[in-house]
């Protein structure tokens with residue numbers, strides 16, 4: 001039998017393969033973590049990569065007044081959010097509970113933005129009390145914010161979410177900035193919004209916001225959007241709104257899921273394309289990275305239950321599934337998969353979980369070493385929109401999350417148990 005080392009294709013430094021063919025995260029062998037844990041599958045995060053990703057944004061924004069508002073929707077693990085807060089990050093939030101996470105992590109509320117097309121009145125009361133920035137998404141949303149601010153007796157600092165109608169050239173499920181999107185105001189109605197804001201002392205218009213979509217691989221798209229948004233800013237300023245100081249360009253930078261060496265723009269490429277316009281307009285920029293902040297900091301690690309063939313197709317069946325990582329099933333998304341330890345002859349497989357759905361797959365047509373039962377399997381780039389979308393489908397408990405820091409690792413969120421799931425029933 002051929003023994004092939006698992007190759008981490010285009011490794012990002014914290015995830016690599018050691019000389020014996022075992023996958024590592026920082027200075028820890030992933031197989032060692034798997035051997036010590038009594039639950040599988042699990043998510044394993046690299047603190048070093050998280051810090052590096054934050055610093056890349058910080059570096060890119062040097063010289064510009066700015067706020068980095070991490071999009072908590074990408075990964076809401078409290079310990080991850082705390083690390084980002086300690087580095088100086090703010091946040092963008094899309095629910096009242098995400099706002100509670102930001103508060104719990106100790107985030108500076110003047111660096112947080114509460115966003116969403118369906119914010120409830122209770123959520124708005126809480127947001128006004130907290131003093132975070134709030135996006136106006138529609139006529140009804142504006143009225144709810146006014147009512148909440150009057151009830152709390154506090155001024156709400158608001159941004160208007162505008163659709164620049166720029167095509168982000170991504171999967172339709174992650175495209176948000178086109179005219180037909182459910183997010184943002186009707187642009188032709190901007191004047192009505194401005195008049196209405198002028199009427200209300202409890203509102204202070206401090207900025208405009210847009211978010212084009214996610215997994216964007218061309219920075220020109222951000223440049224086009226920024227230019228359109230600056231046009232709106234000029235219109236708003238000419239109506240006498242001299243409190244306007246923020247241009248929030250949202251998140252959306254893609255990451256190298258394919259790991260084939262494609263050029264993916266970095267934060268510095270994004271910021272440099274819009275730097276001259278921002279400087280000229282004297283604006284503070286808000287960026288809201290989610291995927292590009294946490295996507296490549298984690299691997300989803302499962303164990304092989306068995307290998308089988310249908311005659312025409314080979315399958316690796318693992319204990320990880322669409323219940324813990326749904327992106328491949330939901331968006332047909334590609335994430336690179338490799339073994340965490342040496343394997344056998346090179347074959348082509350579909351990698352599937354035990355969930356009772358044909359849509360339950362982690363990868364299709366992957367050419368890789370044949371694993372033995374119990375081998376570790378890693379789905380790369382699993383830090384964003386993976387754990388947060390995990391469900392209990394087929395009664396699968398949500399997995400543990402582990403943070404590696406140099407030579408050390410610890411469980412930052414334990415796996416759910418059967419008893420946890422039972423504890424919600426009335427008796």
Ligand SMILES: Cc1ncc(COP(=O)(O)O)c(C=O)c1O
Nearest residue numbers: 071211214251252288289290291
């Ligand atoms: C308003 C807003 N900001 C930021 C983000 C983060 O986007 P990404 O993870 O692509 O950076 C999202 C996600 O869709 C969003 O809806």
